[in-house]
Amino acid sequence: ALGPVANINIINKNIAPDGFTRSTVLAGGTFPGPLIQAHKGDNFRINVINQLSDTSMNTSTSIHWHGILQHQSNWADGTSFVTQCPILPNDSFLYNFTVPDQAGTFWYHSHLSTQYCDGLRAPLVIYDDDDPLAHMYDVDDASTVIMLSDWYHSTSAQISAAGPPFIPDATLINGLGRYSGGPLSSLAAINVEHGKRYRFRLIGASCDPWFNFTMDGHNMTIIEADGIEVEPVVVDSLPIFAGQRYSVVVTADQPVDNYWIRAFPDNGPQTFDGGLNSAILRYAGAPTNDPTTEQGPYALPFDEGALHPLSDAGAPGIAEPGKADVNINFVTGNTQGEFTMNGFTFVAPPLPVLLQILSGARHASQLLPNGSVYELPYNKVIEISIPSTDLTPGGAPGAPHPFHLHGHVFDVVRVAGSSSYNFVNPVRRDTVSTGVQANNDNVTFRFVTNNPGPWFLHCHIDWHLHEGFGVVMAEATSEIAAEEHPPDYWASQCSSTLR
Numbered sequence: 001a002l003g004p005v006a007n008i009n010i011i012n013k014n015i016a017p018d019g020f021t022r023s024t025v026l027a028g029g030t031f032p033g034p035l036i037q038a039h040k041g042d043n044f045r046i047n048v049i050n051q052l053s054d055t056s057m058n059t060s061t062s063i064h065w066h067g068i069l070q071h072q073s074n075w076a077d078g079t080s081f082v083t084q085c086p087i088l089p090n091d092s093f094l095y096n097f098t099v100p101d102q103a104g105t106f107w108y109h110s111h112l113s114t115q116y117c118d119g120l121r122a123p124l125v126i127y128d129d130d131d132p133l134a135h136m137y138d139v140d141d142a143s144t145v146i147m148l149s150d151w152y153h154s155t156s157a158q159i160s161a162a163g164p165p166f167i168p169d170a171t172l173i174n175g176l177g178r179y180s181g182g183p184l185s186s187l188a189a190i191n192v193e194h195g196k197r198y199r200f201r202l203i204g205a206s207c208d209p210w211f212n213f214t215m216d217g218h219n220m221t222i223i224e225a226d227g228i229e230v231e232p233v234v235v236d237s238l239p240i241f242a243g244q245r246y247s248v249v250v251t252a253d254q255p256v257d258n259y260w261i262r263a264f265p266d267n268g269p270q271t272f273d274g275g276l277n278s279a280i281l282r283y284a285g286a287p288t289n290d291p292t293t294e295q296g297p298y299a300l301p302f303d304e305g306a307l308h309p310l311s312d313a314g315a316p317g318i319a320e321p322g323k324a325d326v327n328i329n330f331v332t333g334n335t336q337g338e339f340t341m342n343g344f345t346f347v348a349p350p351l352p353v354l355l356q357i358l359s360g361a362r363h364a365s366q367l368l369p370n371g372s373v374y375e376l377p378y379n380k381v382i383e384i385s386i387p388s389t390d391l392t393p394g395g396a397p398g399a400p401h402p403f404h405l406h407g408h409v410f411d412v413v414r415v416a417g418s419s420s421y422n423f424v425n426p427v428r429r430d431t432v433s434t435g436v437q438a439n440n441d442n443v444t445f446r447f448v449t450n451n452p453g454p455w456f457l458h459c460h461i462d463w464h465l466h467e468g469f470g471v472v473m474a475e476a477t478s479e480i481a482a483e484e485h486p487p488d489y490w491a492s493q494c495s496s497t498l499r
């Protein structure tokens, strides 16, 4: 594991995490990339060194620290063409930011095109030494990260060029898995000791599918969603969408044995036969073979509306739908294989939106990409609704869509699948599913514009983002020049990109 001060080399490497060898783009040469561990309040100085050379994939890069709010460090958010120019091969870029008051489970990934699907994804954990829920678990260390990802045998460039459907070849848990017809390659083992209680940090590091996560014979007590601690809720299955994280407390209270951990994808291999979509919960003293446990029965389903922040939260503004200071109801669509939000497909601009703003552009009409930038006033309550899809011809396909907002956590005042609103204690998170297409679901969330900067709001299915399913929230543009002080090398990064 790395501390918050580290060098990370981005390299191409052939790996076979499921027994099939392919070229990849990796942080630190491993999949997942190295765990970064920090403590609340830490200053991060992560120097990213681009050593990519395989031109069958993107050789530039940038790294986004998913879930980190980046207050006064929007320039370090890592989003190519929104907050920075990509890092070219043989260049490096120092991400220098402070995380004053966040703790919990995060991840980092490439934010250039679909590059994280080629491997550049990794966990990031911030510890709170005064964790109010620490009494619920005995063990919380690096080995308790459980990172779920989809995996492909073709490069992301080949997959996006081929177009939908985007079908993964395998599910990897902590970077290991099996594919249909492949060898019985090693699966991840999560090692526990009988009688102990563990905090497992689940990370939905997917490019596309969401996973229904279960552990045979064990319930899970949810205590964190997307870096926000919640009042404990017990479930026996848990849907995890691309970009989302949960901490669950699990008590190793079953007989010493091996138990299947299952991550069933909505898209990808649709079976557990032969250890597909699986890892192993292994008690100390159990033999090192595959489990033989049966799944289910399941009786404690997940209900997102039942998650409530541990701290007194409550949504900002007048407690009535549509009564925020600014209300945006998105219409989503798909024309000629490109997604639209309110009629516009996001196309990366030639210069990062932040650089445009710091160069004097203040208003959405002046900012590129035209039609995809929304200007939000400072210190106001914003309400955003996003439909799963519009049940009209041309509506956006491929739901459920997990939408992620950079720079904020938001209060989900209406969860997908519900027609009622909760302004009192809604779940607060940074990535939310828009729900099921057939039900015409819709999700509504609120936040306060207290973090000046251009922030990406997008579907975290990376293939959909590549097809333009996102917008930029240019928040408090009048304040950005006073608040943002990017280092000199930040702007010169762009001259090297343009040279």
Ligand code: C2O
Residues within 6 Å of the ligand: 064, 066, 079, 109, 111, 243, 404, 406, 456, 458, 460
């Ligand atoms: Cu996890 Cu815009 O990303």
